[in-house]
Amino acid sequence: MATASISAHYFPEEPKEPIVNTASNSQSKSKEAIEKLSKKFDARGVYFVADYAKSIGNYIADVDGNMYLDVYAQISSIALGYNNPALIDVAKSDKMIRAIVDRPALGNFPGNDLEEIVGDILKVAPKGQDKVWSGLSGADANELAFKAVFFWYQSQKRGYRADFTAQEIESVMKNQAPGSPELAILSFERAFHGRLFASGSATCSKPIHKLDLPAFKWPKAQFPSYKYPLEDNVEVNKKEDERCLQIVEDYFKTWSVPIAGILVEPIQSEGGDNHASAEFFQGLRDITLKNGALLIMDEVQTGVGATGVMWAHEKFDLQPPPDLVTFSKKFQSAGYFFHDPEIIPNLAYRQFCTWCGDPARMILAGGIGKEVVKHNLPARAAQVGDYLYQKLEALQQKYPKYLRDLRGKDRATFIAWSLENSATRNKFLSDMKNAGINIGGCAEDSVRLRPTLVFEEKHADILVAAIEKVLSTY
Amino acid sequence: MATASISAHYFPEEPKEPIVNTASNSQSKSKEAIEKLSKKFDARGVYFVADYAKSIGNYIADVDGNMYLDVYAQISSIALGYNNPALIDVAKSDKMIRAIVDRPALGNFPGNDLEEIVGDILKVAPKGQDKVWSGLSGADANELAFKAVFFWYQSQKRGYRADFTAQEIESVMKNQAPGSPELAILSFERAFHGRLFASGSATCSKPIHKLDLPAFKWPKAQFPSYKYPLEDNVEVNKKEDERCLQIVEDYFKTWSVPIAGILVEPIQSEGGDNHASAEFFQGLRDITLKNGALLIMDEVQTGVGATGVMWAHEKFDLQPPPDLVTFSKKFQSAGYFFHDPEIIPNLAYRQFCTWCGDPARMILAGGIGKEVVKHNLPARAAQVGDYLYQKLEALQQKYPKYLRDLRGKDRATFIAWSLENSATRNKFLSDMKNAGINIGGCAEDSVRLRPTLVFEEKHADILVAAIEKVLSTY
Structure with a gap:
């Protein structure tokens, strides 16, 4: 054998x-x-x-x-x-025990093992991604990615400088524009991206996830609905791609507030395992480039080998690679990968919180990645x-x-x-x-x-x- | 000694x-x-x-x-x-190792040790609280609490039934009312409640936490600013309480959307260690009762013994106890305590996500609680x-x-x-x-x-x- x-x-x-x-x-x-x-x-x-x-x-x-x-x-x-047994060994390691009992505020007082821990995670990063920011769950990862997108979007206008106006600094404390601008993330009907308020605003698979909760008024485009079997429906499915891409294009022109990013799953999972072609995703990539928006691939469910490649979107040959790739679930740790240094906010403490991830779960992710590659x-x-x-x-x-x-x-x-x-x-x-x-x-x-x-x-x-x-x- | x-x-x-x-x-x-x-x-x-x-x-x-x-x-x-050393023992336990390597979706497939793990957390619950829902960070805990508040608020109108209208079910998928209603959480100037989008909308301590991010338009009342030393300024500080409570009252009458809950720290921490009197918090409790809203105490920084009692708000003698008490930080695990069974949403899967907390961190919380009580x-x-x-x-x-x-x-x-x-x-x-x-x-x-x-x-x-x-x- x-x-x-x-x-x-x-x-x-x-x-x-x-x-x-x-x-x-x-x-x-x-x-x-x-x-x-x-x-x-x-x-x-x-x-x-x-x-x-x-x-x-x-x-x-x-x-x-x-x-x-x-x-x-x-x-x-x-x-x-x-x-x-390989993960049990990781769980018993001194490194893990310290991560459990001495959980650091990673953004302020990282341990001397963090560089290695992060390095192990990056060993299995999607092609083209060489940096990571860590979070705690898929919903958290997506919301951290939204923050990175909004920081980037507004920074572009300022030339990546931090010259906030007095009006921005004052208005933001009242949750008002211009400091707290009206900006949107475009996602898709039948998408699932988590169940906190911003991730929930992007989620659109079942009413029970969303009922009775305030939400951001963000646009939902249509995700392709293919006819099966695929090999017998090539033309009609191609038209479906074009129809759906046109809707996305149109939203950039017509939505009442600027769209800073597109968020999409390589395969809509919770929403029904809805697939789309590489061409559809290449089309999304092009639309973001044309409109000065970022592309977030939500690999929370599809990531870490589940589709036969380490990250499902690698089959789409996107050029340039997605700006942010979020992960969680099979990787046990959560966060987003990225490659453009300008995705790092222009000031410290903008992408920040007490824990900035969980080193115990990050160590486990490294252990999982190692086994996945080895075998x-x-x-x-x-x-x-x-x-x-x-x-x-x-x-x-x-x-x-x-x-x-x-x-x-x-x-x-x-x-x-x-x-x-x-x-x-x-x-x-x-x-x-x-x-x-x-x-x-x-x-x-x-x-x-x-x-x-x-x-x-x-x-x-x-x-x-x-x-x-x-x-x-x- | x-x-x-x-x-x-x-x-x-x-x-x-x-x-x-x-x-x-x-x-x-x-x-x-x-x-x-x-x-x-x-x-x-x-x-x-x-x-x-x-x-x-x-x-x-x-x-x-x-x-x-x-x-x-x-x-x-x-x-x-x-x-x-007591926590190192916990970290080395078989229970912990399993929680690390076999992390369950706690809401679907809990392990047979979850009841004990949750029970250990509840052993140090604030007075009057006998239930808990688990999350992953302080921001997450607060947002989960917001969800519970909004579910409760809308459920009250329906008599705790789940008879969503067709219009609600349809509109929610577009992030529109009535399915996705305009509702607010009232918090305070100088408050810190986390940095995701809804928790960030309630946070109001520093512009850097919020700049360039869309936010919910939620009201910020004024938190008392006392004159020190307190013993020399009793009257003026009492007037300050009254002034601030009046602002909160007024918001319930004047804010453009219904206020479903008040969120407050027992001591505003990140925002400057701003203290307020027991009378001020009793006043907030009364206002929520009078206006059909819930009271969330954010004990993320103040909880677990830090102020000389297990939970800082226990010094305020609130009657009835706060509806939800959020925790994280020193407890290492996160979530909210509650006592009213109607805080449990009227249907399963409304408060839900893949992991519903982290049993490894919950086990550690139980271990911390045990030592805190023992000594x-x-x-x-x-x-x-x-x-x-x-x-x-x-x-x-x-x-x-x-x-x-x-x-x-x-x-x-x-x-x-x-x-x-x-x-x-x-x-x-x-x-x-x-x-x-x-x-x-x-x-x-x-x-x-x-x-x-x-x-x-x-x-x-x-x-x-x-x-x-x-x-x-x-």
Whole structure:
């Protein structure tokens, strides 16, 4: 075999298949634990209570003795499987222990290991990016990127100088222009960029994320809606790209306030695994250059090998590279990569807060990056993804109603499909769990696969068999 | 001695005094390290590069062999001293290692230890608070609290039901009312609540935090500006309370959009260590009750024993207790405490994100809380603070020009004073560093003391001697 099993390398004890406790009260301990937790913490979104001491590799254990093959992986956040021994070594290191107990204000009093920690993160930076700023979550990363964009946008007008006017300094303390200008970030319908107020203003996938919250009045362009299969719909999809790019162009001319940046996911994930072509993204790059705006690629869900390359947008060959690339989830640490030194604000303390990131999570990111490179995991994910995609295509022939618009070809295991409607999708997710698979949805009617990077052909076989078993009862 | 030395208990090897490397190039290694770091990371705010392996207790080491007595403590964030052995034990625990390597999406797949982790945090919750929601930083905690406030505010109108109208569901996807209503959080001039967009809209201490960023148009009331010493200015300060409360009242009647909540620090910290009376805060509580709004106490900097009680607002005897209390910094974990079950949004997934906090930091918070309670550290801080305050009062007689408006009596070591202006203050901070003390400022002209909770009389003596030594040269 050309490639030895990486899951066997890390996890010689990984189960051979899921374990489903078939007793009628198979989730009674989990239910009890949820009820207890609910007295102190909002636990209404809890699927089950896990036992992480027993979870291993691609398998997540619950407190009722079930062992699920996990193709959701903490909403796409576990890169190397549960209890990965290489990461346990990182967690036990003196460096990590110090980062935990002596958490520094990184912008004021960094430790002498910060340069190495940041260097390890940059070793896996997207092509063309050589600097990083650290944050704490995907939403935080995006908002820090917005700040960088707005600082840059206004600085350009001043020639990158810091000569704020007296009027700016006075008005900003009242949250008024010109010190606090009306500026916008353009994002897309069906986008998900986080759930704080500015990131939430850019998010546009589900009402429940946004209802009752004040928001910035920022424009939402349309993201391409392709016809599938792609190879049979080349022309119509090309027209769709052009239509959507025109909408973006138009917004730059018509929106009531200046648009300082475009924010976009390489693949809209939470919003339904909506894909767009390299040409579409190249078009966005061109529009930002033409209009003096910046391009932020939100790689929070797509980053770190998940699509078969380290960063999904690297397949788009953008020239110049995106101005900012945000990350979180699989990297465990969060922040944005950039390359243009002018993205660094023209004064200290503009991009700043007490912690400026978490060195413990940054150390872990370095450890994850190292393993990903060492074992060439994006390429492995690509190989497994191709294998899985072909099996799903075959299954699609048999169950076309339940495997609609299969998407993610050549995107490793970053695969999704749609069902008829929300009710059928939800039933499918639940039936899959009973079949031993922990699996997640996206949009209202779709299923998304987000396994770890150590998910292999043998796991794909189990997954496909479970899907077939479930669908055979429909 | 009634109380044995807690610093000697934790840190038998703690230095007896600062070590200042007096060579002319005493910070050459630090400068070199900053330059190297700057190629990858914005390091312009770096004071010095620390050596955390050598830091211990109240002393922070730098890479040049200096050992500073640290009364700034990572911008008020180190509770129990550097390399505290009790926290090192927590960091080495299996629970922590799992939390690091198997970070769960806490809202979907919590581990079976979450109930205990949350329970440990709640053991030190403010009086009257029995629930918690977790976040990642002070700014994040405040914004999550805003979300809870807005959900609550709109839910009240619907009778805590979730019957969103079709118009709300449609308009929210365009960031427009009624789905995305115009609602405000009232905060105060000179307040600091973080630097993301909504928290930044509530922050009002320095232009540099806010310039060039879009902001919500939220009202800023005036926070009392007292005359010092307080005991000689009782009447005039009482009038100041009344004047400021009237401004808040008026905003509820006159502001163009509904005010859903008041956000206030028990002591405005970054903004200058501005204090207000219990009566002022009781007045705010009354105004929120009268106007159907919620009260958020921002205890990010004041919390966890720093003012001689676990939570600073507990001295105000607010009835009922504040609706939400945000925390971060010394607690290392972040989030908000609350007590009213209706602060839990009426549907799941409204207050939600991938991680919903960081269990590693939550475990550490529990460990910190345990030590704080076990050694009764708030009371010890109160005792040390009284001792220190008296010494500073004596020094004030001698150097009134450089110790103006001494504040923080009966607030443990949460002490501050003003100098003539920004230039003198900055010179003072720098001179103190050369005298072996790492010390921070607040507002433009003030010095704030933010030592750990294991700062004792012997450390206070060193601090006061250094202040006197520095001021004697002015």
